[in-house]
Amino acid sequence: MFARTPRLTPRPGWPEDAPALAAAIGHEAVAARLAHVPWPYDRRDAEAFLAMPHRSTDAHLLIHAHEGDGPKLVGGIALVADGAAHELGYWLSPSAWNRGYATEAGRAMIDIARHALPIRRLTAYPHLDNAASAAVLRKLGFVQTGRAIRHSRARGAQVDSAVYELDLEADPGLALAA
DSSP states (O other): OOOOOSSEEEEEOOGGGHHHHHHHHOOHHHHTTOSSOOSSOOHHHHHHHHHOOOOTTOEEEEEEEEETTEEEEEEEEEEEEETTEEEEEEEEOGGGTTSSHHHHHHHHHHHHHHHTSOOOEEEEOOBTTOHHHHHHHHHTTOEEEEEEEEEETTTTEEEEEEEEEEETTSSTTOOOOO
16 A cells, blocks of 8 residues: 655555665654654564554555655654554654654554545544644644553653644545645
């Protein structure tokens, strides 16, 4: 499963992406904002992630920006089964922050969820100290519905998080994002 946006190509990760993945996500500021990513993160972690099997209704994509001489790995985005819904998770390398990439990739993943996968509802759990992620979710149409305590592997602690939801059936006639 691939996507293409004006500035990005979210696509599945391949084994040869391990060095670029480790470099892109290997920042404490990134890992601390995520639930399942260890800190420090190295090439072995990237290789293990890229080799993980995934369910047919899940989508784990690496975000490549169309920059300079060719595509550059700048982040990751995923849809992962979460009970009756699917959780949307994403991250960007610090060099890609504040450029609208998370919103652009998020729109592409919502289109995938709505039009290519049997998904009716999305959830997301940004840490309360990650206001930028909450802002992206609101731009994507998510609504905050509560709070939760989530474990952060990088922090080695429980973290206060918001619960966001998006009902994909609310407007099933929405066109694919441009």
